[in-house]
Amino acid sequence: MVRFRHIPPTQFLKGFEAAARLESFSRAAEELGLSQSAISHQMRLLEGHIGQPLFLRIGREVRLTDAGRDYQRTVRQCLELMEAGYRRLEPYRKPGSVVIYAPRDFARRWLLHRLPSLTQAVPACEPWLDTSGTPVDFETMEVDLAIIYAEEPPEGHESLLIARDRLSPLAAPALVKALREPADLLGLALIHCEHDLGWADWFARAGIETDKLWRGSNFSDGDLGLAAAELSQGIALGSLPLAEAALTSGALVQPYAQIIEARRAWYAVSTPDRLADADVRGAWDWLAGQAEALSLEG
Structure with a gap:
């Protein structure tokens, strides 16, 4: 069976799409740089191809049939x-384009x-940054380098450790003024981000036992969590x-030295052919x- 045999010519x-949106063959023809008779002829051929009317012709204006309205949605989505x-x-037309996927x-x-x-x-x-969040597949995607956040790099790829993740309380300077001891954090709103470790782990590292850690906002995006902290929201x-x-x-301050090491790290991955x-x-x-500079700093 021939694939896509029900798809009419793109023109x-x-x-x-133009005639349905403008409700006029003449206005559609003007927009597309064609004659009104050419558009009218195309629509008759299209209706013949589909096997049912798409327009109600009312004088010089046209209205979509129920089938036409349904088909309009499909055609618009496909053209877009x-x-x-x-x-x-x-970007592929530019010499030197390097597609970098990253969270x-x-x-x-x-x-x-x-x-x-x-x-x-x-x-x-x-550089062309792709932050779409689509799972990376070097065989089917035009990705040259990928940054992933994982416990281990995937097998079968070239990999490079960029940075291990380390977590610590961070706050805007205005909020830090009220902090003396780690326990002082219990009286403030805490911003929760989706890490494999959380506030309970950090307080345990600081030697503080508590089960009251639920005040404050939650963020699935680490950038937004840091932005909320910069705005003194917690x-x-x-x-x-x-x-x-x-x-x-100086937009953020690390008030305490206690750090917890996350299980995941950022790795760059690629393939030999890339x-x-x-x-x-x-x-x-x-x-x-x-990565080497970061390791020396750490």
Whole structure:
């Protein structure tokens, strides 16, 4: 059986979408740069292809039939998807394009402010960040490098440890003024982020027993949790690697030295064929340099 045999020519679909939206063959023709008779002819061919009327013709205006309204939704979605797919191809036309997948919080807090360093180290590299959250599959996706947050890197890939995650209370300077001992945190709103360790683990590390840790907001995104802390909405048990820039600028302060080590870490992963590209290899080597600098600082 021939696949997609019920799909009419694309120019018919574009004409249908315009005519359905504008409720006029003449206005659709003007928008598409065609004659009114050409659009009218296309719509008759389209209806013949589908096997039922899509329009009610009322004088010079047209109205969609029930079937036409249903088909309009499908056609609009398909055309928008095709247009979006075309726009996504634009980076591939640029020489040196390197597609880097990363979790949104890592891209926002760790990678974004380092991009000038990457482009300085690898001038031909044109980074394209993908933070869609789609599970990475190098066989089916156009991804050159992927940053993952995991206990171990996946087998069968080239991997590089970027940073192990370490968690500690982080707060805006205005809130830190009231803090003297770790127990002082119990009187404040605590910001909860989705880590494999939580506030109970940190208080245990600080030698404090408590079961009253539920006040405050919860965030599934580490970046938003840190942003809430920067806005003095509470004290975050935040990731020190992600909070590096905020700590350097003074937007956040680490009031206590107690740190807990998360089980997961950030790894860069790729494949030998991707790394055979000079620009991808350059970005990989740059990441290795950044990781080495972090290990020396830690």
